[in-house]
Amino acid sequence: MAHEHSPHDHAARILLGLIGSPIAHSASPAMHEAAAEAVGLTAHYQLIDIAGADAARLRSLLASLAPIGFSGVNVTFPYKEAVLPLLDDLSPGARAVGAVNTVVVRDRRLVGHNTDTTGFSRALVQAFGPRPDGPVALIGAGGVGKAVAVALAGFPGLEVRLVDADPAKAEAVAAALAGHAALRVCRTVEEALDGARGLVNGTPVGMLPDRGTPVPLALLRPDLWVADAVYSPLWTPLLSGAARIGARTMTGRELAIHQALDAFALFTGREAPAAAMERAFDRAVAPLAA
Secondary structure, eight states: OOOOSOTTOTTOEEEEEEEESSOTTOSHHHHHHHHHHHTTOEEEEEEEEOOSOOHHHHHHHHHTHHHHTEEEEEEOTTOTTTTGGGSSEEOHHHHHHTOOSEEEEETTEEEEEOHHHHHHHHHHHHHHOSSOOSOEEEEOOSHHHHHHHHHHHTSTTOEEEEEOSSHHHHHHHHHHTTTTSEEEEOSSHHHHHTTOSEEEEOSSTTOTTOOOOSSOGGGOOTTOEEEESOOSSSSOHHHHHHHHTTOEEEOHHHHHHHHHHHHHHHHHSSOOOHHHHHHHHHHHHHHHHO
């Protein structure tokens, strides 16, 4: 039976989760449970690690959320796009991005949102100032890459150069943002970085257990700013290489925390306590940095 409590009930117990794979290193349980405790709620955040799920399996999983009593779930790689047609409704932001990272359960309806976009925008300003230098080379046109592209489009006049292993995916993002962003599809990383001032990795390359880099380190320059959406580990091979040559860097910490703050507000109807989430994130990722 679906939970009966109001999200504003101080005594409420809430059930949250994360759907994706691999997610063993996720800091989301620590962040959301700590945030709930700080505002007087009791939360359990369940990792739902499901590899290779097809649409039928995802549909069955999503259909079980309300009866079990979930208030909502986050969605991560590789399902941010796959869940779209399986939800009852999408927020305007999720519809614009074409990817979902947060699903809110209300009255047995599943509504998809995208807090990667809002989270990345705030993280970028926090790290590099209100007007980040461009052009920006963006690697990846999947769920995170699309959210980052929309976020970058929010900075007037910022040119985005998008690269993906599947050029058709990059072209689709460019078409969706036509008229809203100065976005150009590039065929190679080298082309995207030629004269660029910023670089964003919007792929899972470099996420544990992978130790690869989406950009050959020889292409990095000290005058670049480099951001990575991956936070496990916090210092990916890409960011470590960038830091070694003196480039300005932004780890996945800022995006992870800001997107979680926005998701928590959607799940509970309450403003999330940033300090509690930050402390919880740092404790959760400390073993990965050791």
